[in-house]
Amino acid sequence: MPPTSQVQALFERALLAQRRRRAYALGPVTFLVDRVAEDMAERLSAVRRTFDAVVDLGTPTDAVRRAILASGSVGRIIAAVPTMVAPDGHAPAVVADEERLPFRDASLDLVVSALALQFVNDLPGTLVQIRRALKPDGLFLAALIGGDTLTELRQAFAAAEAEIEGGVSPRVAPFADVRTMGALLQRAGFALPVTDVDRVCVRYDSPLRLMHDLRRMGATNVLSERRRGVLRRQTLKRLFEIYAERFADPDGRVRATFDIIWLSGWAPHESQQQPLRPGSARLRLADALGTREFSTGEKPDGETR
DSSP states (O other), rough: HHHHHHOOOBOOHHHHHHHHHHHHOOOOOOOHHHHHHHHHHHHHHTTOOOEEEEEESSSSSSSSHHHHHTTTOEEEEEEEEEEEOEEESSHHHSBBBBBBBOOOTEEEEEEEESGGGOOSSSSSHHHHHHHHHHEEEEEEEEEEEETTTTHHHHHHHHHHHHHHHHSSOOOOOOOHHHHHHHHHHHHOOOEEEEEEEEEEEEEEEEHHHHHHHHHHTTTTOOBSOOOOOOHHHHHHHHHHHHHHHHHHHHSSSEEEEEEEEEEEEEEETTTOOOOOTOOOOOOOOHHHHTTTOOTBOOTTTSOOO
């Protein structure tokens, strides 16, 4: 029998780890992950429960660990990261790929992740692994880049390459939208799944400054199908011009959109609220609304069709 063909990975994970190490060496830009960490601590505090066995999955800095430890929402926390870039004084760490989790089934109370899962090739598989690793009634809370993130850069790149080089290559990764992520949570078996979006608009002096920030976030192009050659100077110049023409404010600063998609879901447990069985309702909708119920074909004035 011929070997089973495999779908090519969307992202080069080894290159991603290399880019993150480079970002740390350059001095990382962390404003997005710091914002997410603060929001995550606030969301966890609203749960009013302490989680004992916690894993921070793939977050590129220790911001989340610092924030949730300070909030008092967690007991012990382990950092699970694909590559070590610096010692972490806030939690023990284990080297682990987000696509192959090393945790036993039903061993964790909480899994959190900030700005990491958007670079996973098999996100449905990762979500299933997370759900299995959670104890019954354990919580998964994550934020990842999605939606219309960097739509301005994507459009400017496409227009500049089409004009100068006569074709377009993948420069900005495709991102899932909030509805897709909600469906993936349900498919992975999470109970009470919730998704929402936090849109952040950042203004820069120039598109070049944005690209420098992306480099120091470790968020430059790691697509497997990316063009391998050096970006032509003429194309880059035209990119900057198009970006400024289409996405500059009156003061000359340019905009960059970041959509942060929030995901939460619980490992199923019998204590959780369950949907009613069809036909089990004891109160008619008309009674609840204080209105009269009309039979099929009857008009509100009493006449029939």
